[in-house]
Amino acid sequence: MLGLGTVGQAVLSALTDNQETIAQRAGGPLNVKRALILHPERHLGHANLITTQWQEILADDEIAIVVEVMGGMEPAFTYIRRALAAGKSVVTANKEVLANRGDELFAAAELSGRDLLFEASVGAGVPVIRAVKLGLAGNRVHQVCGILNGTTNFILTEMAQGMVDYQQALAKAQALGYAEADPAADVDGHDSARKIAILASIAFSSRVVEADVRCSGIAQVQAADLAWGSRLGWVLKPMARARLVAEGLEVASYPAWVGPGHPLAHVDGIMNAVSVRAEPLGEATFTGPGAGGPATASAVLGDLIEAARNLRLGGHAVGCTCYRQLAIFDPARAEDAFYLRLTVRPERTVVSQIAATLAEHRVGLRQTLQAAAADGRGEVVVVTETCRRGDLDRALAHLAQSPSVFTLRPPLVVEAQSA
Ligand code: HSE
Secondary structure: OEOOOHHHHHHHHHHHHOHHHHHHHHOOOOOOOOEEOOOHHHOOOOOOOEEOOHHHHHOOOOOOEEEEOOOOOOOHHHHHHHHHHOOOEEEEOOHHHHHHHHHHHHHHHHHHOOOEEOHHHOOOOOOHHHHHHHHOOOOEEEEEEEEOOHHHHHHHHHHHHHOOOHHHHHHHHHHOOOOOOOOHHHHOOHHHHHHHHHHHHHHHOEOOOHHHOEEOOOOOOOHHHHHHHHHHOOEEEEEEEEEEEOOEEEEEEEEEEEOOOOOOOOOOOOEEEEEEEEEOOEEEEEEEEOOOHHHHHHHHHHHHHHHHHHHHHOOOOOOOOOOEOOOEOOHHHOEEEEEEEEEEOOOOOHHHHHHHHHHHOOOOEEEEEEEEOHHHOEEEEEEEOOEEHHHHHHHHHHHHOOOOEEEEOOOEEEOHHHO
16 A cells, blocks of 8 residues: 555555455455555554555565555656556556546556556545446447535535635635645645546546646635525536537536536535436436545445456456547637626616626626625626637626726636526
């Protein structure tokens, strides 16, 4: 094992608790021989397992499978690549490595004839990699979308249900241990971006990397937005979506409003879900715990058992399934409906001025709502028709110049089924 943090310890516990079942399913017992740790001072137990020397693991021919649960790009990437090159199978939970340099690791696995398995990298306890890669292999996928970050789903759920502000909800997520060492990757949308890159690569058989994903986070969302959303009958979700459009693949990670009929509307707290639209399937949604040691351990163990069975009984896990390279669609041309919130001068003509500016940039208006704001200002919420993001950005740059507009919050996407 590489890493003995929350996930690593949960894997060790489950290996003991489910020992008999695991041995039966893996074709024999699984014994943990070494656990590499970077901070020996933090680990009081497992004295018989722990080492700080990576070479001890790499050079040990008795070690057939390496489980990487340390996270981060380096040294994890190098350790995984070298373990595969040394003829060991690798099970990893590392979305950062997979979403950025997955192709190199698949090549290393192919060369040595070993398995590279990564179910825990997306959706933690929801076995969605296998579902899409194997179970749906006969389909043509049109869209895969999901709630892939437990931390931000928890924060937005808290903000909506408790009407607390962003900072209070984040503090609670941290106190409960949901936020990672660096919460920026969660709240800025990068964690979701990595996961949708991995999922999109599989769903569309075309490699998508983190840099291909248009990304925006939840730090700008205010309690006032959630109150407006609730008036509209919507909830805000940390969305990740990959869809096939005429020009190629559009992949994004962003907060989005969903209506009560959306398959992700009732996925709350740290729960994750993935919804796939495909032919001949139709639509299917997979839901489960998306963060935390035990849920992640569940996925790691499934992979570990597959790798062990393959080594004992012969056989290989399915490797890279990308057989084509689709173009990544220009985000400025992406089409969505949007929610806008502005504070304005309380003049009677202000809504028609906003509508006129939007119309000049080919942005239609579906709905407007108004309320009095503090300091004698007015607040206006606008829901647009489906429009191009680039057109909306130009309209907003124009509106920002208007003497009638005081503040303009960042636009939020309204998902299609929310109308
Ligand atoms: N920080 C991640 C999340 C953990 O909140 O979903 C699982 O990858």
